[in-house]
Amino acid sequence: MFKEYKNLEIDKITNEIRCFWEKNKIFEKSIIYRNNKKLYVFYEGPPSANGSPGIHHILSRTIKDIFCRYNTLKGQKVTRKAGWDTHGLPVELVVETKLGITKKDIGKKISIYTFNKKCKEAVMRYSNEWNKLSKHLGYWIYLDKPYFTFKTKYIETIWWLLKNIYKKKILYKGYKIQPYSPAAGTGLSSHELNIPGAYKKKSDLTIIVQFKSKKNTLPKKLKKINGDIYLLSWTTTPWTLPSNTALTVGINIDYVVISTYNPYSFSKINIILAKKLIKKVLYKNFFPVSNEKELKEIKQNKIPYLVLNVFKGETLIGSCYEQLIDWFLPYKNKEKAFKIISGNIVNKKIGTGIVHISPTFGEEDFFLSKKNGIPPMLILDKNKIPIPLVDMEGKFIKETPYGFSGKFVKNEYYSYDKRPDKSVDLEIALFLKKLNKVFKIEKYIHSYPHCWRTQKPILYYPLDSWFIKTTSLKKEMLYLNQFINWKPKSTGKKKFGYWLENITDWNLSRSRFWGIPLPIWRTKKGDEEIVIGSIEELINEIEKSVKEGFMSYNPFKNFIIGNMSEKNYNSIDLHKHNLDNIILLSKYKKPMIRESDIIDVWFDSGAMPYAQLHYPFENQFLIDKKKFFPADFICEGVDQTRGWFFTLHTISCILFNSISFKNVISNGLVLDKTGKKMSKSRGNTINPFEIIKKYGPDTIRWYFISNSSPWGNIKFNIEKIENIKKKLFGTLYNVYSFFAIYANIDNFKYKEKEIKLKNRPTIDKWILSELNTLIKKTYNNYNNYEPTKVARKIEVFVIDNLSNWYIRLSRRRFWKGNYTNNKISAYQTLYTCLLTIYKISSPIAPFFMDNFYKNLKNTLEPFESVHLSYYPKYNISTIDKNLELKMSIAKDITSMIFSLRKKEKIKVRQPLKRALILINNFPPKKNFIINIIKKEVNIKHIKFLSNKKMYNFTKKTIKINYKLLGPKFGKNINLINSLISKLNKKEIKNIENVYFFIIKIHDHKICLSKKDVYILTEYMQGWSAICYNGITVALDTNISEDLKKEGLSRELINKIQNIRKYYKYKITDKILLYIETSKFLEKIIKNNKKHICEETLTSELILIKNLKYGIFLYIENKKFKIFLKRNL
């Protein structure tokens, strides 16, 4: 027996299947059973469990699950290990808040040990939520032995990787300009700048200053100009001007030399600025003139200017200028300073098009100057250590002249009572004005980052950091990127590609506490250093140090080298609180202390392919033999492009000269119904658990996948989910129920031999052809990582082809007649369709499909679960495109006849005599189609007519094929079209009968082929007709007396069936039928009695004059009485 249902309870099914999976370890089996099969490698991007999962995690986890399940179906072994990202600032901030402390207090008020302990506790606080999400969503992943980034084994791999990066000589210590809060005395991470509210509108004093060019270094063109030439440059941070060492121009930007006057001193000057910005810089008091004469007069403070020359920025590159404020000179390479360099940072819309560069206080400035060999403005302090002109409290250094010494560069850094009237920026402006070096002073409002703790503006400040020299690997990384299949392509090519193009060295350092410590020890002077690559190495080094007396004992002496047991590894902790106490011995017997920073958490996650395996200490072959590397597939949100995707790629490129993932889907965001981002502050977030509970995981999964491509943003709309539940799952349920009811009645169990395709009725051949086409298409789309196309194709098949067409047409075969081959064929066909649908849909809707699969499984299909079965193979010989085409024409014709009936107001129950159909080039063998149409639309005769016969009834129109003729005739195409469209019916007919014909344009003869035009037959005179898609259908609307009676008899059948249904009789129940007789009814019944009895399973139909019991019915407004009862 096939299981029958009373109604569809998705919730119940889901729970049952979930229990079934757990109890029978289906997930485990799906891996074990494929033990000797090829591996499909999937990497789980580790989530951080210190926040609870949101609705968007449903999206990415659904996609991940789909491809893991699909590839299992394909017969591959798909292991997937869960992992947790455990380190990082967000955790630390949570703990800080909880303990009511700030960064300064760590190591003072509270020990690093305690702090780290608290972090470790805090990090997993939502892990239960995450596991619950996996479970409820049906996301299959090994939760039992996940990798944790804080575990000793994980850390050991990271160290090994870092040591090998060091060996490649691309790990170095250097300066980086970083956001820094002088008020708080700490550097800030970019994360902290992204805290909402960090960017605030700030009003700054901006000035345009005049850098005097060294004329002999200018291009020839400009040397000829009389007088000094100044480069105008704009800045919002005048306090950085003493640190200026270069100017930047855009090579493709047009610049001009202008002769004019300084608006403050009215001295005559030549200035250089971007052509496009003339109007913005020289507005209000300035006016353009066209010759030297006019330039001479300043009228009522109106200043004339004359454009002398236009040139590309490129020509300025390498030219020099005089230092603007000559208080200091760079301690190193000063001869290379004060040059014009090129850079793409030049904004064409604001400023002057010439950017002032202070490498010590701007990140872009820093990189650009480094690239161009420009020295930063660093001077040597009394200890001969290079320092910038502003100290770490945000003050000008002592040595600064003209009263600037010790002044805060931002007024906000003073306490309120001590804040001076004039800010440093203003003082610098006035100082330069006196020297006649200022062209303009203005206020400017822009958004500027502020320290989230002190609410004061941050500075960009050079700080010590460890870097990986990723810039040196740019080529390799770009090259290897070509071999990654990105979904969508643009993320890989553009977003990721551009990012690689503009790659900067990877800053690994974080001056925080909860993370993997840098395994680097250095002497005080920094002349000797060691990078530790394993615990063994560390222990050995400690031993040396103990011998020399730098350390009193070895804190890790209980660790057994070479013992890979969890117990051994859990016995030691490699976090900062332990490592900072370790002092190592240098080659020249000097003490070395650890570089105090921890490693960027992104390195943790990017190292996950190796660290999850404890490579190379264990599982070495899995990576080296490329068994578990690179991944076949990863998937995360598009925001990970510069996050996880990047770090994975970088590490594998550096160390393994390989990509680390072959296919990647970067999914979009989940927005609310109106397209707004979901956020707690907006209050439009959706609880993933509630939504899963309410609609079921399959429905949600299907919704996410079918609604739009996963890489687009999805607007989360509950109504659509409802629709999927009703339409797809409802229909599938109904098709199954239909099958189960009748299969059980006929005791069909798929025990009979499979009926050969050639012996099946055409309708079965058709649906099997469509089914195989579907398998083929879904197979390709899965392989191309296009889940949306898969889901949509399945929807069309299930709803349109299988339910609304195949079953509708085949209905009678299931419930009428004996258990013949025809009937068996119907069962076998429907069975195959259902089983196939369950399999190909199971990656997307794993619960629902498994449930129904299990109901159908039999000796032919022995698998315990659909997820242990195999993806169906499509059979090319079953696909009959011609048949599919014919059927789609039949559908069209049916629709058209319904449409005509509606127009003529003739019910479908009323049989009609005939319909005529005109269609060009209809494939042969029409009978099958004719029979379907006849039954569907209740018409006795369907006739396909040839063109010739129809000639008199039709109107012909002709149109040209633009696609073919357009390229041939270009502009003349419209002329040809007007000529062609004027052809009369006879001429068109002539064209139909030939292959080529000739038309005349302006005495030119043009030869056209029949393919160059479309001929449409549109209309039939005197008939009720309709035309669509090149098909014309005409309906004979005359109703004879006999047809009328037949129609009425059908009306009667319908009424009886409704009563049976109302009485809840079984479909197989036979009945006795009593009808109160009348002339009207006798007329109806007379010729159709047999048919009526057959249709309604009436064993006896009795006409009685006076019927005591019964119900009243109406046909055509005539009242009569009827009584029926079960014939037991």
Add this chain to the structure above:
RNA sequence: AGUCUCGUAGCUCAGUUGGUUAGAGCGCUACACUGAUAAUGUAGAGGUCCGCGGUUCAAAUCCGCGCGAGACUACCA
């Protein structure tokens, strides 16, 4: 501010290398059909293909400039 993605019916989305009159589903209105169906069919209403300009015989599609939404990066001086 820059970069990237997106913008097609009230809603969600298709729309092939540019080519005849831009489509589907949901929703709305009316009618029909139904012994699996909470379905389905037919008809109707509903479009400045975000706007402007360009290339072309021909643009929703290609290019440029805007506008709007989102992400990423952000003192991009």
